[in-house]
Amino acid sequence: MEYLHDDYGFTLQECLNRIYRSNLYKKLSTETTKYWHLGPVDLYEELKSELRI
Secondary structure, eight states: OHHHHHHHOOOHHHHHHHHHTSHHHHHHHOGGGOGGGSOHHHHHHHHHHHHTO
16 A cells, blocks of 8 residues: 555555455455455556556
8 A cells, every 4th residue: 555655645545445345355255266365566566557557
């Protein structure tokens, strides 16, 4: 969340909303995607690419 705040200026509440409503969170919640296996840098890059849409 700190990175979202620093990179995009989101508030804590906005960071939480964007994370929990993201496609990335859905992928992390689905065991078959194995996204939980990725490291934090890869996960953040995935979230950033989603936010550029």
